[in-house]
Amino acid sequence: MREAISKALANPAYVARITMLGAIFIWGSSFIVTKSTVEEVPPFILAFLRFMVASAFFFLIKRKQVSYRNIPVLPLIISGFFGITAFYALINYGLIYTTVASASAIQGTIPAISLLLGAIFLREKINLRKVIAVVLSISGIILIVSTAGSLMVSNEQMLGNILVLLSTFAGACYMVYCKQLLGSIDYITFTAWMLLFGTLMLLPTAAMELINLNGILAISFFDVIKIFYLGVVSSALAYILWHYALASINSAEAGVYLNLIPVIAFAAGVLILKEAVVAQNYFGCLLVVTGAYIANGKKIRTG
Numbered sequence: 001m002r003e004a005i006s007k008a009l010a011n012p013a014y015v016a017r018i019t020m021l022g023a024i025f026i027w028g029s030s031f032i033v034t035k036s037t038v039e040e041v042p043p044f045i046l047a048f049l050r051f052m053v054a055s056a057f058f059f060l061i062k063r064k065q066v067s068y069r070n071i072p073v074l075p076l077i078i079s080g081f082f083g084i085t086a087f088y089a090l091i092n093y094g095l096i097y098t099t100v101a102s103a104s105a106i107q108g109t110i111p112a113i114s115l116l117l118g119a120i121f122l123r124e125k126i127n128l129r130k131v132i133a134v135v136l137s138i139s140g141i142i143l144i145v146s147t148a149g150s151l152m153v154s155n156e157q158m159l160g161n162i163l164v165l166l167s168t169f170a171g172a173c174y175m176v177y178c179k180q181l182l183g184s185i186d187y188i189t190f191t192a193w194m195l196l197f198g199t200l201m202l203l204p205t206a207a208m209e210l211i212n213l214n215g216i217l218a219i220s221f222f223d224v225i226k227i228f229y230l231g232v233v234s235s236a237l238a239y240i241l242w243h244y245a246l247a248s249i250n251s252a253e254a255g256v257y258l259n260l261i262p263v264i265a266f267a268a269g270v271l272i273l274k275e276a277v278v279a280q281n282y283f284g285c286l287l288v289v290t291g292a293y294i295a296n297g298k299k300i301r302t303g
Helices: 002-009 012-038 043-061 073-097 100-107 110-121 128-148 156-181 187-212 221-246 251-258 260-271 279-296
Strands: none
Touching (some): 012 100, 073 100, 100 260
C-alpha cells in the first residue's frame, strides 16, 4: 500500500490532479462559508476584509516573485475591478437573498458566457460546440433564476439570483479581458497586483457600509476565522494550488475540473445548509454543468 502511494506521489501528473481537486473543493465549499459570514458582516466589508487578507498573504509568501517595475497599471486595475471588486461584491450581496445551490449553479455558466463575450468582443470563431454550450447554460440560468415562480424583482430569491447573474457576467468579462493580458505578464505578478487593486476599489463602499453602522462593526471570533479562511485558504492558497497544477495539466482538462465547483457548492448547500430545492433547480444545474463541460471539453463532431 505504501509503495503504491509513493509511486503515485512520484507521478507529477497525479500530484497535479490531486492539487487541482484540492483547489476546486476549496472554491466549491467557500460558497457556504461566504453565505454564513455575509449574514453577520456587510457584503462590501466582507469582500474588502477577505481580499485585504488575501493580498497581504500573497505579497508575503510570493514577494520575491512579484515584479514592481513596468507593470501594466490600467489593465491590472480593470482586471481587479471585474475579477475582484464587482464579482465578489455582487456575489456577496446575492447570497444574502438567494441560496448557495442557486448561486453556485448560476456561476457555473461563466465558461459559456465567456465564449459568447469572446465571440462578440474578440471576434473568436463560433462553432457548434460553443453554440450548444451557450444555449444549455442560458437555459439553465432561466430555470434557476425563475425558481421563485415570479418575475417580480421584489421577490428576494429573484433579486439574489439577478445579483449573482450580474457577478457571473463580471467574472466572464474578467476571463475574456485577461486572455491577452496574461500573455505579457507572469501569473504571480498578475495575481498579486490584481488582488491589490481590486481590494483598494472595495475600500470606498466598505467605508460607506461602516459609516452606516455608525462606525461600529460587531464581528465575532468565529467570523474572523471565516474571513481569514476566505482570504488565506479560499483566495491566496487556492490560487497557488491551481497555478501549480496548471504546470502539469492542460487548460482543457483544467476547464473540466472547474465544472465540479457548482456541483460541490450545490451539494454543500443542500446537505450542510439544508437548503430547500425543487426539481427545477436540479434540472437547471444539470444544464449549466453540461454547458460548462461542453464549453471546456472536446469539440463535438459535426459530421
